[in-house]
Amino acid sequence: MNMENNSHDAPVYGAATLALHGDDSLNALSDITPPIHMTTTFRFPDETEGCVENKADNRWHMYARYSSPNTSRLEVILSTLLYGHVVSYNSGLAAINAMVTYFRPSVIAIGVGYHGSHKVIGIHQKLRDLKKVDLFNETSWDAAGLGKGDIVHVETPLNPSGEAVDLSYFATKAHQRGAILTVDATFGPPGLQDPFIHGADVVMHSGSKYFGGHSDVLCGVLAVRNQEWHKRLLEERNYIGSVLGSMESWLVVRSLRTLEVRVQRESANAEALVQWLDNALNGLGVEMIRHTLERVQHASLQKEALQDGWLKTQMPNGYGPVFAMWMKRKEDAERFPKLLKLFHHAVSLGGVESLIEWRWKSDKSVDPRLLRVSVGLERVEDLKRDMMHAFQQLA
Numbered sequence: 001m002n003m004e005n006n007s008h009d010a011p012v013y014g015a016a017t018l019a020l021h022g023d024d025s026l027n028a029l030s031d032i033t034p035p036i037h038m039t040t041t042f043r044f045p046d047e048t049e050g051c052v053e054n055k056a057d058n059r060w061h062m063y064a065r066y067s068s069p070n071t072s073r074l075e076v077i078l079s080t081l082l083y084g085h086v087v088s089y090n091s092g093l094a095a096i097n098a099m100v101t102y103f104r105p106s107v108i109a110i111g112v113g114y115h116g117s118h119k120v121i122g123i124h125q126k127l128r129d130l131k132k133v134d135l136f137n138e139t140s141w142d143a144a145g146l147g148k149g150d151i152v153h154v155e156t157p158l159n160p161s162g163e164a165v166d167l168s169y170f171a172t173k174a175h176q177r178g179a180i181l182t183v184d185a186t187f188g189p190p191g192l193q194d195p196f197i198h199g200a201d202v203v204m205h206s207g208s209k210y211f212g213g214h215s216d217v218l219c220g221v222l223a224v225r226n227q228e229w230h231k232r233l234l235e236e237r238n239y240i241g242s243v244l245g246s247m248e249s250w251l252v253v254r255s256l257r258t259l260e261v262r263v264q265r266e267s268a269n270a271e272a273l274v275q276w277l278d279n280a281l282n283g284l285g286v287e288m289i290r291h292t293l294e295r296v297q298h299a300s301l302q303k304e305a306l307q308d309g310w311l312k313t314q315m316p317n318g319y320g321p322v323f324a325m326w327m328k329r330k331e332d333a334e335r336f337p338k339l340l341k342l343f344h345h346a347v348s349l350g351g352v353e354s355l356i357e358w359r360w361k362s363d364k365s366v367d368p369r370l371l372r373v374s375v376g377l378e379r380v381e382d383l384k385r386d387m388m389h390a391f392q393q394l395a
């Protein structure tokens, strides 16, 4: 695999196979599932060597803040799936913090997206002079002097709307100025999109979502193709200390085995639900839905982008499992989740079970009529029936 430029040499195996066998070379024991190593410290072989070779994964480990077998295994698998050198962290925001710390931009262009990312930037602004400008307003980039060493940060698809952003467009804009393109690809994991092909320099994920996939682990990931960046990010993580634990790493490895099949099915389920709701809004489906639902948003409804062709190129296998709906009234947005049986009312996303969130409850900056839906693996007809029942109750 050529990681120093953005082209990928064709890998021998597809992503679904690599998720299951990308770490086969580390199988020193006969276990089918990897053993869990709970130790934080490793015996020295003798006084002349700095660290010991751990026979379970053929790597050298000394202390778990630097590296450990389960975390290394996770990074090996993810490096094959993301086509980059991977550094893992103990949450998505820890990964963003590590990224801003390492690249130390003077200016960062960023859109609305996940509110927590803005909070991380806010902490850096408290420590030093860092200008934040609007991703979609290039005049503001000029005013702040966005250029060499700065960051253009694109989240795609976006939280909470599920809409996609054209990566190639922003890659060109960033690179023309000597800036780098960092991509928060949490909503579009491998199996749906590969940001490096479209010009990303850094790909970031909240692994708490689709990588973990079962709502039971916090994880963050940075992938880079530049070896020097990889080395430095690893070095800085040693001292920032935000490492993933062995148990968490094991859980994410377990989940990565089924990543592709999960995200593609969840994405297809989401698209079917979105189409059903959009048809109702356009007078082609269930009339009653129109009484309470104002609008629905998802990458699959971005007609212009689909006509332009970039969206299909960027997301050839589906448009993501998250979408947004706006009710006509705030009261209905608050009640709707409580009337559903198959969608849990909860924050976060990316698990096998469907979730819905009245977004205003956790983020007061959004429209109080907004609901964010994370579609899981239930049978889609059952999900429709569940929503239908809730719409009936509201009507």
Ligand SMILES: Cc1ncc(COP(=O)(O)O)c(C=O)c1O
Residues within 6 Å of the ligand: 091, 092, 093, 094, 114, 116, 117, 155, 159, 184, 186, 187, 205, 206, 207, 208, 209, 218, 219, 220, 348
């Ligand atoms: C797009 C996006 N980026 C980053 C994060 C932060 O991830 P974590 O909760 O793992 O810190 C989230 C969390 O919801 C997110 O949705």
